[in-house]
Amino acid sequence: MKTIRNTLAAAIALPIAISATSAQADVLFWSTQAKPVQEQQAMREQVLASIDGVDYQANDGGPWITRLNAELEAGSGAIGVLGALHGDYAAMDPADLVDLDDLGVTSNSSTFNSLAMLGTDNTKYIPWMQASYIMAANKEALQYLPEDADINALSYDELIQWAANVHEATGEAKFGFPAGPKGLKHRFFQGYLYPSFTDGVVRTFASDKAVAAWEKFLELWEHTNPASTNFSFLQEQLLNGDAWIAFDHTSRLAQAFNERPDDFVAFPAPAGPEGRGFMPVLAGVAIPRTAPDMDASKELVKHLMKPETQLATLKATNFFPVVDVNLPADLPPAVKAAGDAVAKMSSSADANPGLLPAGLGSKGGDFSKVYSDTFERIVLAGQDIRTVLNDQKGKLSAIMQETGAPCWAPDAPSEGACPVE
């Protein structure tokens, strides 16, 4: 009897012991990025294979922040390293992130490095990888490109004409826009439409130029696939033919280029009267103050910033390095296409680069909601542009006043909170 009990006890204790040791050895890398299953697998097998004891777990933003907050509130946790977008960190209390100044690794962009301080005097996260939003088109659409329009230097008018030509020729509206529940439409308005037409995002929110911008967008919407309100990853619609011309995040177009590289082209976003607005996407790695093994966490962050790891990350996630690396020739088609388009966009004569919203803290979601609500009211509900802008302006102004966030490019700098003019 006694032996049986002992065996039983051992049998019960064994898995507990195993899980306890593995929990101690593995650094939990808790990420909102590289979430699709293939990307997670690539992260584990290519990016993190050369460092021992890392448990890579990618999650939606909701579960990600919920678990993190629970660990922070409890004062102890299992998460070793965080991987998330700049906006995710901006919504957190900077005091919950360990200072990383003494780590000796930074990105090659001083803008990114200063964003990573989150308004404090210390580095709160290390810029990890970057991306942007570009346009992509099915090659079949190229024949309808307006005469003497250069696909690498399109204006909004030419884009609309192009989409209209396709609409007329095929009988279907084939411009694809990520207006679905998980789509990144608000980034288009904040980083592309507003800067291109008003040379601002916040100050010019309800200006006459903004009215003109929305009128232009309505023209484009005429030729936009009406099912766009269900589109969140335009690679799907490019591949199944529901969209021939599309705007989206580089990594949300990647699958189309990787699966059928000869069928699609990538090109810069269009330009408006105030230039060619565009905006970066910045992901960073950070260490929460509750990390169980600080040294192991810091080792992982250093590993991620090595040039060879950054290259592996590029192949795994289609996010570009933030340190100086020599790009090899054998890159996946999506990386080549997106890299070229981004390079053309940033080096164009009329480039009007915007920065990521900063200083909004936990109001980042509300800030984006102002823009998506404006879109839904003007475009989907058909409300009057001027009325909607004046109405939404109050909400935007309240957010800026409450957070005291100063203006960021392309808005002119402000003393104190960025005013909505």
Added chain:
Amino acid sequence: MNANRLPYLLILPVTLFLCLFFLYPFIQVASQAFTGSDGFSLSNFENVFSDWKFPISLKNTLLLAAAVVPVQLGLALLMATMVNRMQKGRDLVLYVWTIPLGISDLAAGIIWLAIFEQSGFLNSMMQGLGFIDRPTTLLSYKNMGLVFLAIALAEIWRATAIMLVILVAGIGLIPKEYYEAAEVFGASPWKRFLRITLPLLRPSLQTALVLRVILAFEIFAVVAALGGTLFPVLMGETYAYQFERLNSGGAAAIALVILGISIAFTLVILRILRVPKGAQI
């Protein structure tokens, strides 16, 4: 063991479980909803009610429940009486009918999306049969009626079975003698259904309706899959407040609104379908 205490002892684990995982979070959510930046306040509710999407999502949720639940009730009654009369293969039919119950609501939404989307089955079929020249976009802001219909269809397909199961069990409890007596007096099948099945089914109808109506107010994943951003519902707004805007107070406030509506409707159903003490079997 004292026989009087045994029942309490037996329900103790469930009670503890519910207190820990339901009552405690519920109290937290309720207090969160009424907590502003400085102590007690109604600011979360003001914030939620002043949002332009709130009246729309409230209207959509109620409309959807009003359209879906009666159809489901009728269908479930019909199916339950049919199953009840079957001699052979009763279990097989019941299993097949309850298959949708085993599918998660998001998966159900995606199945119906595969039917209705632009390159979906419905379009390819109509094109193949020559009714249309090219696939058309069915689920768009231009066809709000169709979006509503698709969501309602998916809900009916997915969740009728839960009522069916309850009603089948309820019908099984009705003593056969009533039917035999009615037959002796020459009552038609329709009369028997109206005068015997329906009145004696009240307790089951109550349960089925309460469950179904509460679930109808919590509809989320099917709408998210089929309607995208087009068709805001209360639960979707709760999700948006919590996870997109990271505003837990607002999310808690809408959650309480949903709870309030659910309680109100539950009370109404309990009242309408109450079984008088003397009439219980």
